[in-house]
Amino acid sequence: KNEVEQSPQNLTAQEGEFITINCSYSVGISALHWLQQHPGGGIVSLFMLSSGKKKHGRLIATINIQEKHSSLHITASHPRDSAVYICAVRAGTASKLTFGTGTRLQVTL
Amino acid sequence: NAGVTQTPKFQVLKTGQSMTLQCAQDMNHNSMYWYRQDPGMGLRLIYYSASEGTTDKGEVPNGYNVSRLNKREFSLRLESAAPSQTSVYFCASSDPVAGGYGYTFGSGTRLTVV
Numbered sequence: 552k553n554e555v556e557q558s559p560q561n562l563t564a565q566e567g568e569f570i571t572i573n574c575s576y577s578v579g580i581s582a583l584h585w586l587q588q589h590p591g592g593g594i595v596s597l598f599m600l601s602s603g604k605k606k607h608g609r610l611i612a613t614i615n616i617q618e619k620h621s622s623l624h625i626t627a628s629h630p631r632d633s634a635v636y637i638c639a640v641r642a643g644t645a646s647k648l649t650f651g652t653g654t655r656l657q658v659t660l
Numbered sequence: 661n662a663g664v665t666q667t668p669k670f671q672v673l674k675t676g677q678s679m680t681l682q683c684a685q686d687m688n689h690n691s692m693y694w695y696r697q698d699p700g701m702g703l704r705l706i707y708y709s710a711s712e713g714t715t716d717k718g719e720v721p722n723g724y725n726v727s728r729l730n731k732r733e734f735s736l737r738l739e740s741a742a743p744s745q746t747s748v749y750f751c752a753s754s755d756p757v758a759g760g761y762g763y764t765f766g767s768g769t770r771l772t773v774v
Contacts, residue, residue: 555702584763586763586765592767593750593765593766593767593768594750594752594765595765596762596764596765599762599763637702637703639703646691646754647693647705647718648703648763649702650695650702650703650704652700652701652702
């Protein structure tokens with residue numbers, strides 16, 4: 552079992568839909584990252600959080616430390632949101648990350 | 661623009677050839693990393709450098725070597741390439757000292773070993 556599990560693996564949505572991507576982890580962590588990777592593109596950091604909730608534009612990330620679970624929400628989805636979304640965790644004081652396998656999101660018109 | 665610069669973007673090698681992937685960051689970050697990304701798997705850490713002058717093995721170090729040339733540059737070397745090293749390689753940096761731990765990634769190097 553991977554230390555970081557994401558669901559779903561693949562997700563198709565219509566423009567305007569509310570989207571939720573989930574991440575569960577099995578180790579104690581000091582922080583969790585959400586990243587975005589466009590096809591053929593580089594990786595961009597969206598959020599880093601250790602508790603509660605963060606919002607940036609139409610993106611919202613939440614984390615429940617007790618349940619070892621985080622969610623990434625996209626409101627009013629748009630085709631340009633189509634990408635792979637990756638969850639990664641950092642344990643203790645180490646700076647290196649352990650990654651989930653990603654959720655491939657396709658938003659259609 | 662500030663960020664992480666990786667070269668080359670694409671490379672095809674024959675089995676047994678050697679090459680060095682270059683990475684440089686201009687954000688004055690202390691920590692740098694090399695990851696590989698394979699289909700169906702999460703990014704896996706090859707080597708990392710917590711600070712200038714130090715390097716440590718990650719999850720999949722076999723077949724690779726690294727050099728932290730200075731604070732800006734962290735290179736990854738394949739001494740004798742194998743088809744199993746066909747992958748997309750990402751360099752990244754972060755700055756735990758500044759308390760941010762935010763990561764910045766390079767654009768990736770797509771390597772094919774034939």
